[in-house]
Amino acid sequence: MAPRTTSTNVEGVAVKQVEVRAPAKPARRRKRQVVPNYKFETELHSAGNVTVIGCDEVGRGALAGPVAVGMVVVDAQVGRWPKGLRDSKLLLEPKREELAPLCMRWVRHHAVGLASAEEIDAYGIMACLGMAGARAFASLQQAGAPLTASTIILDGNYDYLSRALPVRMPVVPRIKADQSCASVAAASVIAKVHRDAIMIEQDAVIPGYSWASNKGYSSEAHFEAIGRLGPSPLHRLTWLKRWREEGVAQPELDLGMDLDLDAVDPELHGGMDAEGRGSSDPELGLGIDPELGLSDAAAEELLAAGEQRSLGDRSAESAA
DSSP, X not given: OOOEEEEEEETTEEEEEEEOOOOOOOXXXXXXXXXXBSHHHHHHHHTTOSXXXXXXXXXXXXXXXXXXXEEEEEETTOOXXXXXXXXXXGSOHHHHHHHHHHHHHHSSEEEEEEEOHHHHHHHOHHHHHHHHHHHHHHHHHHTTOOOTTEXXXXXXXXOOXXXXXXXXXXXXXXXXXHHHBHHHHHHHHXXXXXHHHHHHHHHHHSTTSOHHHHTTSOOHHHHHHHHHHOOOTTBOGGGSHHHXXXXXXXXXXXXXXXXXXXXXXXXXXXOOOTTSSOTTOTTOOSSOOTTTOOOHHHHHHHHHHHHHHHHHHHHHXXXX
């Protein structure tokens, strides 16, 4: 931008002033949100797949509660997906609850499989993603879903499903499929609402941890409650440093179906490295919800603070 020159008269003497203006900042472009579509599913139908299974997990990074894997079955005749459908993480809770039944009506079949916190402690998160996925798949089979000429679109870059499924079938990992593929977005919404309902119900059964609001993910109130009350039966003890170091019993579990755990990649057993992160999946975090952004150090401080307050309360009760 060219400088602006002005002239003023001071005591009969002309004085020129040059004003240099900073260039105007360009208008900030809003990041365009990715809207799910049916293009990739259509490609798979054109390649001979009678049905496509959209698959996504929910609750992998939570400190408490089960991990859930949702699956939906769609075909070339399902029509337009529900208006406003997005990846469940991009939707507010009321919108997810509104969309979940619409997604269930849109798809041909749907199912959610779960793996418990106890199982996660025993076998590791990655193996349990496979278990939950296998359970969802078994539910689809029991419902009579046509799965023989089908391909699974799996959100993410790592295939945790193939080794756990009871039958061989194509699995296509696709990064951010929950944002770009309508079937996977629908699976994510259905699974999220299903898991959230479990945590809201458990908030009344085991009160004090604010699960109705945090759904088992890390938050200040959640960590303070663990410090005061200790972990509950719903907590993944191997994900809480103090209790992990003290050791966690490895229970014999009734998995509810025949799963060959030895067929799971040996690197996935345990699912955690020395720092509590998933060694096989770079996206896995230590129970830290990205939206909340609490670091491990902050979590430890909150736990310590909660324990200190609890000790103070007990001392006051003793004195009374």
